[in-house]
Amino acid sequence: MNQTSLDKNMIEESALLEGEAPMPGAPSVLISDSKACIPQHFMTFQHDRQSVEEVVSNINFDEDYLVFVDEDKAGVFIQLGIVGKDNYRQDNDKKIVYGRRWRVEATLPTSEIIQTVFLAIKSAREHEIRELFKLSILGGVATPFNNHHDLPMMANYSDQFLCQSHANNKLQSDFSITDLLASITYDNAKFTLIDIEQRHNGTYLIDIQILPFFQGRLSELINKTLTLLVHELTANAVLHELMTQLVQLSNRYVEENFKFKQFARFSRSVSIDAIANTSILTRSNVAKEASESFKTIFKNSNYETDITRVPSIHDSVLGCALRNRLKSFGSLQGILPKNFLPNKSVD
Structure with missing residues (x-):
């Protein structure tokens, strides 16, 4: 079937969201025996607060992460509200804190609005988990990976923060790694050493089991072990790699649980082959068959959008x-x- 001459009745009008409109003469693509669509890259967008709210209302994630849509003199923005216990207080009272504002341009494709919310959640959740990583040191408890450290001050006195300025002796035994892990809590979870192995290339593999706290907030810690890969046995290397692994765990949790219209687009269960095949079908093949008049409309539309983004x-x-x-x-x-x-x- 010719992709540019599909029966328009096969295209689900309900698939169009508020703020979306097909370009004049936009070709449609057969995606099943009875369904066709106009790919989003053949649409124009004119979003406002109401249309962005419609998009966001179709997104599901953790109940503690509220996605707000608001506007000010600079335009529409998305902002997260995170409900939970204060990371720096011992009481059990819940509070709400707000993340940064993510601007939404009127011409932003709907798919990119969804991905903006996805990135906002990943960023906000990483901000939170960095505050949950606590290190006992010098008789106190610190959160060395949090995002609130004074970077201008640190840059002004950078020599004070380099490894060679502090005792950073190599960990010489399993026992010293055990001591290091014992000094860490993460969402009240603890870490225990399972095994350590030095590879032929000199790198080390360190297997660590997470012992989650039964009232912990992070469900991705349940029944999890981590394998750290470090190039040297120093406290600095182990702590950095451990934090990297915990960020990856958080990101994977978001990928599996972030849904638009109940579809977990970023889940590892989504077929890469299917995505690649659809991309070929809706882009390369359609571009070859589209009329010359539409190709001109498409090129001009893209230019008009691009020029609005030039700083x-x-x-x-x-x-x-x-x-x-x-x-x-x-x-x-x-x-x-x-x-x-x-x-x-x-x-």
Whole structure:
């Protein structure tokens, strides 16, 4: 069947969300024996708060993560509210805290709005778990991986924070690694050493079991063991790799539980082959068969969208540095920033 001449009755009108509209003459694609669709890259978008709210209302994740849609003078934004216990207090009272604002452009494709929420949740959850990683040291308890450390101060005194400035002796035995793990709590869970093995290339594999706290907040810790790969047996290397593994566990939890219309797009159960096949079907094949008039409409639409995203370069230290960097690339494809070469695109 010709993809550009499918029966329009086969296209589910209900599949179109508020803020979406097909480009004039947009080709449709047969995706099953009785269903067809117009791929999203052949649509135009004009989103507002109401249309973004419609998209977000179809997203499901953890009940403790609330997705707000609001607007101010700068436009529409998405913002997370996270409900839970205060990470730095001992009481059991729940509170709500808010993450950063994620801007949503009016012309942003619906799929990218969904992915913006996905990234906002991953980012917010990583922020939280970094605060749950606690290290007992010098008679106190610290959260060395949290995001609230004073970076300008640390940069001003960077020599104070380098490993060679502190005792960072190699861990010489399983017993010392056990001591290190005993000094850590994570969502009130504990870690215990299972095994350590040095490979022929000098790297170390360290198997660690997580012993979750029965009132813990992070369900991804249940029945989990971790295998750390480090190139040297130092406390610094082990702690960094352990934090990396915990971030990966959190990200995998989000991937499996984030759903749009009950579809877990980022789950490992979604077939890569199916995604690749659909991409070929809706992009390469359609592009070959589309009419010349539509190809012109498609090209112009993409340009009109792209030009709305071009930033300006200002007369400042950063602006001067950016101009020099751009000049160093020579001839570039695309649209130059505003105030670099006004009203000119790079050939």
